[in-house]
Amino acid sequence: MDPARPEDETGRSPGGRPHRRSHTTSADVARYAGLFAQRTTVMRSSAMRDLMEITSRPEVISLAGGLPDTSTFPPDSFAAQMTRIAQESSAKALQYGPTEGFAETHEVIEEVMRAEDMRPDPGDIVVTTGGQQALDLICKTLLDPGDVVVAEGPTYPGAVPVFCSYEADTRQVEMDDDGMRVDLLEELLAELDREGRRPKFIYSVPTFQNPGGVTLALERRRRLVEIAREREILIVEDNPYGLLRYAGETLPTLYSLDGGDYVLYVGTLSKILSPGIRIGWVCAPPPVRAKLVLGKAATDLCTSTLSQYFVREYFAEGDWLAYVDELRDVYRSRRGAMLRALASYFPRQATWSQPDGGLFVWATLPDYIDTTDLLAKALRENVAFVPGAAAYADGRGSGSMRLNFSAQTEEEIVEGIRRIGAVVGEQVGLYETMTGSFEVVQPEEQDDPSTSSAARSGGDGANPGPASGDVLPFHRKPLRD
Amino acid sequence: MRVAVLKGGRSLERAVSLQSGARVEEAITALGHDVVAIDADERLVSRLKEEDPDVAFIALHGPGGEDGTVQSLLELLGIPYTGPGISASVLCMDKVQAKHRMRAVGIPTPDWVAFGATAFRELGAADAFEEIEAGFGLPLVVKPAGQGSALGVRFAGDPGAVPAAIVGALSYDDRVLIERYVAGRELAVSILDGEALPIVEAIPEQADLFNYEARYEIGRTRYVCPAVLGDAEADAVTAVALHTWEALGCGGFARVDVMLGGEGVGPQVLEVNSVPGLTDTSLLPIAAEAAGISFESFVERALELALGE
Numbered sequence: 001m002d003p004a005r006p007e008d009e010t011g012r013s014p015g016g017r018p019h020r021r022s023h024t025t026s027a028d029v030a031r032y033a034g035l036f037a038q039r040t041t042v043m044r045s046s047a048m049r050d051l052m053e054i055t056s057r058p059e060v061i062s063l064a065g066g067l068p069d070t071s072t073f074p075p076d077s078f079a080a081q082m083t084r085i086a087q088e089s090s091a092k093a094l095q096y097g098p099t100e101g102f103a104e105t106h107e108v109i110e111e112v113m114r115a116e117d118m119r120p121d122p123g124d125i126v127v128t129t130g131g132q133q134a135l136d137l138i139c140k141t142l143l144d145p146g147d148v149v150v151a152e153g154p155t156y157p158g159a160v161p162v163f164c165s166y167e168a169d170t171r172q173v174e175m176d177d178d179g180m181r182v183d184l185l186e187e188l189l190a191e192l193d194r195e196g197r198r199p200k201f202i203y204s205v206p207t208f209q210n211p212g213g214v215t216l217a218l219e220r221r222r223r224l225v226e227i228a229r230e231r232e233i234l235i236v237e238d239n240p241y242g243l244l245r246y247a248g249e250t251l252p253t254l255y256s257l258d259g260g261d262y263v264l265y266v267g268t269l270s271k272i273l274s275p276g277i278r279i280g281w282v283c284a285p286p287p288v289r290a291k292l293v294l295g296k297a298a299t300d301l302c303t304s305t306l307s308q309y310f311v312r313e314y315f316a317e318g319d320w321l322a323y324v325d326e327l328r329d330v331y332r333s334r335r336g337a338m339l340r341a342l343a344s345y346f347p348r349q350a351t352w353s354q355p356d357g358g359l360f361v362w363a364t365l366p367d368y369i370d371t372t373d374l375l376a377k378a379l380r381e382n383v384a385f386v387p388g389a390a391a392y393a394d395g396r397g398s399g400s401m402r403l404n405f406s407a408q409t410e411e412e413i414v415e416g417i418r419r420i421g422a423v424v425g426e427q428v429g430l431y432e433t434m435t436g437s438f439e440v441v442q443p444e445e446q447d448d449p450s451t452s453s454a455a456r457s458g459g460d461g462a463n464p465g466p467a468s469g470d471v472l473p474f475h476r477k478p479l480r481d
Numbered sequence: 482m483r484v485a486v487l488k489g490g491r492s493l494e495r496a497v498s499l500q501s502g503a504r505v506e507e508a509i510t511a512l513g514h515d516v517v518a519i520d521a522d523e524r525l526v527s528r529l530k531e532e533d534p535d536v537a538f539i540a541l542h543g544p545g546g547e548d549g550t551v552q553s554l555l556e557l558l559g560i561p562y563t564g565p566g567i568s569a570s571v572l573c574m575d576k577v578q579a580k581h582r583m584r585a586v587g588i589p590t591p592d593w594v595a596f597g598a599t600a601f602r603e604l605g606a607a608d609a610f611e612e613i614e615a616g617f618g619l620p621l622v623v624k625p626a627g628q629g630s631a632l633g634v635r636f637a638g639d640p641g642a643v644p645a646a647i648v649g650a651l652s653y654d655d656r657v658l659i660e661r662y663v664a665g666r667e668l669a670v671s672i673l674d675g676e677a678l679p680i681v682e683a684i685p686e687q688a689d690l691f692n693y694e695a696r697y698e699i700g701r702t703r704y705v706c707p708a709v710l711g712d713a714e715a716d717a718v719t720a721v722a723l724h725t726w727e728a729l730g731c732g733g734f735a736r737v738d739v740m741l742g743g744e745g746v747g748p749q750v751l752e753v754n755s756v757p758g759l760t761d762t763s764l765l766p767i768a769a770e771a772a773g774i775s776f777e778s779f780v781e782r783a784l785e786l787a788l789g790e
Binding site: 431 | 493496610633649653
């Protein structure tokens with residue numbers, strides 16, 4: 001090897017190039033394959049993952065990720081806090097911490113939960129490495145292979161691989177514009193009863209659902225909590241976006257309605273402060289919490305001490321809600337830009353949710369369009385979204401897509417939607433040409449042209465008004481409760 | 482020797498290409514050569530000029546890397562490269578042209594019809610669906626004409642599913658290929674310097690069809706190499722594969738995918754991959770190993786062939 005070559009001057013090791021093992025003959029592959037746990041065969045990973053690889057290229061306008069806009073965080077304040085930690089608590093901040101998290105972090109979490117009218121017992125809290133770890137620990141603690149988990153359909157795409165890796169039998173309950181269809185949930189539970197089965201838990205993102213963009217209505221929240229009590233089933237309430245409301249009235253969380261007996265509450269600072277610090281938490285009744293702590297100790301001993309020190313400093317300044325307000329203003333405008341762009345650029349056959357908060361819009365296209373294929377076409381136009389199939393464990397969702405409005409500027413959002421609209425329009429045109437049928441395939445409630453035109457002009461951005469059935473992909477049915 | 486490994490790129494098979502490339506880099510380092518890894522982007526040509534490699538190993542899959550484009554650029558720069566030349570690359574990437582060539586020289590390939598996207602709008606091609614279904618039967622295989630992997634390949638089991646399958650395929654390319662479905666065993670014949678390596682059979686563990694996911698994942702597809710075939714069958718499969726290699730003017734190495742149908746159908750050539758996957762689970766490395774050729778020896782041979790040695 002020539003030591004004068006630039007790649008060798010990286011100083012990575014005295015020998016120049018980092019060591020790379022030579023392996024991977026097919027015999028090696030077969031040997032590893034024989035060692036893999038059964039559960040790895042159900043871990044999802046696919047064409048979609050390969051397509052997603054391309055979405056991170058700089059020329060792509062990505063409406064795919066769920067990234068908050070961290071550029072709005074003031075660097076000076078970040079620098080001051082980290083300096084203070086280095087000067088005043090260096091040794092402690094660099095040390096291990098308790099598995100359940102520092103008491104000071106628990107106080108911060110209580111304060112954040114109080115902002116949504118929740119009163120947790122600090123003894124119930126476990127600090128986790130992001131909300132994602134909370135989901136993983138809950139599954140690790142509660143699930144045996146084959147256990148039933150009930151989730152919304154569509155559900156958080158990041159939860160699907162967690163359920164799969166614990167070999168859960170995931171059942172997804174359809175939603176409408178008022179969130180999970182609790183009547184269908186009851187039907188499902190009755191059906192499971194007949195099979196002699198009972199779900200271990202019901203996983204829900206009731207507020208500004210990811211990816212559906214809808215919020216569970218108050219009556220349904222009450223009924224859901226009642227069902228959990230009646231049947232002694234746990235609910236996992238995942239609430240990353242509750243404080244990011246841009247319109248409408250605040251609703252009580254499932255946790256506050258239930259008082260924390262049957263609801264395990266999962267929270268995170270990712271969307272109101274930073275996802276990079278990886279601070280989330282779970283509030284659970286003491287027996288469950290004890291198991292979660294054991295599970296966490298086995299996984300990573302403790303959540304980053306340095307991150308917890310940063311959180312302590314940041315909240316000590318006292319104006320964290322002002323930053324949340326700032327984010328709300330930015331995201332509200334971006335949501336408006338996206339809804340207006342959808343109305344302008346998506347063909348009339350498409351429908352989409354009108355979120356009152358959160359980071360996502362869920363759009364549904366005619367069923368002959370597969371959004372994984374569509375993503376391939378969209379990537380040729382340098383724009384990306386999450387294909388709907390990622391939000392289901394059972395292969396449904398191929399006609400839908402998740403669109404994020406927090407990570408890009410308004411101009412980029414409008415341009416991105418314009419490009420997606422153009423490729424969708426092309427596919428609709430092609431299909432209609434082939435089938436010789438220009439009849440619009442639409443849910444019944446869209447037959448009335450007056451409501452359709454209302455949908456076109458519905459998103460005025462700042463205040464799109466309550467979500468109405470005619471702009472949603474879900475079939476509206478009267479509530480049973 | 483200084484070897485540029487071209488990988489990644491903008492194609493939809495980027496992730497697979499990065500894996501192939503990484504494995505090739507390892508092998509080249511182990512062979513004692515100097516590696517310059519290049520993720521193909523808008524600076525590709527200037528990087529190549531700057532690095533001035535003795536030879537390029539093309540580990541790019543899909544349009545750009547596999548369709549003659551990168552090969553043309555390398556010839557302009559006077560850099561020898563691995564795999565087939567420009568015209569063979571063009572032919573292999575375009576499944577329709579490849580099938581015409583095969584048919585012209587008597588190589589069995591499933592019946593097909595191909596359209597550009599505009600044919601539906603401008604020529605009313607959809608009015609011929611009835612004839613296609615009557616001629617080929619169901620299911621029909623619908624695929625993009627120019628996509629290397631199984632991306633966008635659909636099986637339409639009933640007439641109503643054909644238009645959606647076409648819409649899907651046309652997401653990947655501007656032309657669609659509609660093909661008669663051949664039931665049978667999925668075989669791959671890897672060829673190195675005009676010599677067939679042992680035949681690999683791909684047997685999906687779960688799905689009944691060999692799909693994209695299974696193709697790239699450990700544990701989803703079982704590979705048998707050498708495939709369990711009678712001598713006459715194996716000879717027939719190898720013969721059509723070599724005939725195809727020759728007819729398309731391949732050089733270096735390539736992989737010919739063959740469906741072995743039942744009685745009266747025999748081996749049918751589906752396509753040729755001029756830059757076949759070289760990942761841990763790819764078929765060519767498995768075949769090479771079955772022939773007693775380690776991955777490193779394979780890479781060394783491919784480089785020698787590129788340099789005309």
